[in-house]
Amino acid sequence: MALELSQVEQDGHCIVMAKGEIDLYSSPQLREAILKACKATKGKVGVNLSEVAYMDSSGVATLVEGLQASGGADSFLLLAPSPSVLKVLQLSRLDSVFSIVETL
Amino acid sequence: MVPDKDLTIVFRSSPRLLGDVRAMIRSYLCNQGLDEDKIQEVVLAVDEACTNSIRHAYTGQEDKKLELSMNSGDGWIELELCDSGIPAPYDRVKRKSDEAIAAEVLTPGGLGMHLIYNVFDDVTFTPGEAEGNTIMMRLRCA
Numbered sequence: 154m155a156l157e158l159s160q161v162e163q164d165g166h167c168i169v170m171a172k173g174e175i176d177l178y179s180s181p182q183l184r185e186a187i188l189k190a191c192k193a194t195k196g197k198v199g200v201n202l203s204e205v206a207y208m209d210s211s212g213v214a215t216l217v218e219g220l221q222a223s224g225g226a227d228s229f230l231l232l233a234p235s236p237s238v239l240k241v242l243q244l245s246r247l248d249s250v251f252s253i254v255e256t257l
Numbered sequence: 258m259v260p261d262k263d264l265t266i267v268f269r270s271s272p273r274l275l276g277d278v279r280a281m282i283r284s285y286l287c288n289q290g291l292d293e294d295k296i297q298e299v300v301l302a303v304d305e306a307c308t309n310s311i312r313h314a315y316t317g318q319e320d321k322k323l324e325l326s327m328n329s330g331d332g333w334i335e336l337e338l339c340d341s342g343i344p345a346p347y348d349r350v351k352r353k354s355d356e357a358i359a360a361e362v363l364t365p366g367g368l369g370m371h372l373i374y375n376v377f378d379d380v381t382f383t384p385g386e387a388e389g390n391t392i393m394m395r396l397r398c399a
Contacts, residue, residue: 241372
């Protein structure tokens with residue numbers, strides 16, 4: 154399953170919609186989309202992970218990079234992460250590093 | 258010659274193939290009586306081992322060989338991954354504390370090894386003298 158990415162503007166914020174699998178092969182695409190969103194908005198950046206069927210540590214590292222690029226957990230939000238995304242964040246003991254919300 | 262492992266797959270070190278490799282691991286684990294939660298964790302951890310071999314042992318070269326064996330018996334499920342790339346330095350593959358990992362999350366490969374140690378009951382990483390790495394990941398099962 155490939156990774157599909159799109160970008161949505163909402164109330165001055167920018168949301169990256171991710172759908173599919175995030176691994177060593179696809180995480181560079183996610184990285185590019187997140188960094189583009191960080192540049193495109195003065196508001197918050199959200200990454201919608203509700204339709205991510207699989208994510209590995211390269212995806213986690215990409216999200217940490219987004220967190221740093223956007224200026225911290227107040228301006229970088231993970232939206233509605235799927236159970237498999239939550240699992241890898243928990244296994245990494247990094248679930249508390251991110252702001253995890255259902256909607257922006 | 259009779260193979261000494263249930264199943265062995267040999268594949269190229271291309272990130273593009275990792276989805277196929279995950280599907281094969283999942284397929285094998287589904288027949289070993291593990292619950293879905295544990296299957297997800299094991300698939301993730303073995304994928305991390307493959308990713309580390311591709312990124313570090315083979316420095317991203319996509320035309321190298323990886324060999325993954327899967328076996329079960331005596332109350333254990335065993336997955337062993339072999340590459341013939343650059344042997345990993347001990348400091349990169351040793352077990353670390355959660356705190357150490359949190360502090361260096363962007364260090365290449367560190368988080369992947371952490372996940373592997375968290376998922377399996379027994380992990381032995383053996384870097385070769387001159388080349389290659391073998392990682393044996395064992396899970397105790399009922």
